[in-house]
Amino acid sequence: MKREDWQGRVDAIDGESGRRWHQAVQPLEGAARAGVALLGFASDEGVARNQGRAGASEGPRALRRALSPLAFHAARGTPLYDAGDIACREHDLEGAQRALGARVEALLDHGHFPVLLGGGHEIAWGSFQGASAALARDGRLPRFGIVNFDAHFDLRRGPATSGTPFLQIREALAARGLPLHYLCLGISRASNTPALFRTAQECGARWLLDEELIWPRWEAACRAIDAFVEPLDAIQLTVCLDAFPAACAPGVSAPAARGIAPDLVLSLLRHLLDRAGHGTAASKVVFAEVAELAPCLDPDGRTARLAARLVHDIVTPLL
Secondary structure: OOHHHOOOOOOHHHHHHHOEHHHHOEEOOOOOOOOEEEEEEEOOHHHHHOOOOOOHHHHHHHHHHHHOOOEOOOOOOOOEEEEEEEEOOOOOHHHHHHHHHHHHHHHHHOOOEEEEEEOOOOHHHHHHHHHHHHHHHHOOHHHEEEEEEOOOOOOOOOOOOOOOHHHHHHHHHHHOOOOOEEEEEEEOHHHOOHHHHHHHHHHOOEEEEHHHOOHHHHHHHHHHHHHHHOOOOEEEEEEEHHHOEOOOOOOOOOOEOOOOOHHHHHHHHHHHHHHOOOOOOOOOEEEEEEEOOOHHHOOOOHHHHHHHHHHHHHHHHHO
């Protein structure tokens, strides 16, 4: 944990009720009890391989800095930890993903709720490797699913990139004789070729297009989420920031011309978390991740602030 990444306003006159995230976060080392663990993945090797705009390797630091000044609402007294970063070095994406998986597995084994800060969307394959090992031991892997807010399926074939993680997950599950349960919210027809739509159909994926995710169709979107979540035992929640309009999230590898309105995504996220029992002992959401924040492409920090609000809304019900 780098203390310089966690700084901000201090309202000492308000005592404990005036705390902000930078005052509440603790190093994971020596943690006495389970809590929420923030883990960075400093990588944009997958983005570079996918011919995208680089910069996501600096995303974890920018996201911590955007989280720092947020008000800290803690009703349960659950600890908030910073678990540091896994970095991709010398273009060794596969090694970095294995290291990320090992860290996620260890966090889950110790009872923590991991929140991963990206980093390119190759984060999803790395985190799955660790989560799947933990879920195989406790029996939940056969009824595991992924909810992805994203403009792209990320089901590309070929060498590993930020565009391949969910096909890699599908292949890993198939090797165990298990299906892929995958719901992608915000798919852009303009950004996914017919070949990618065919792959999604072959994988049994479900999706809603960006043009379908509008307030007049709110109830239909909630029904789709409910139908997906109900039969599952465990969920990987992943958000790619390119799901949002470029006006709201310019600091990403592939800015969206249309995207999904932030208020709609945050409301759907709340519905999903409620439906999955988030914050209860029976919660189906095993971990969450926010991907593709590239601060060098985000000059006024608006993408980082949006990413921080997503993390805030995922984490606060647990605190």
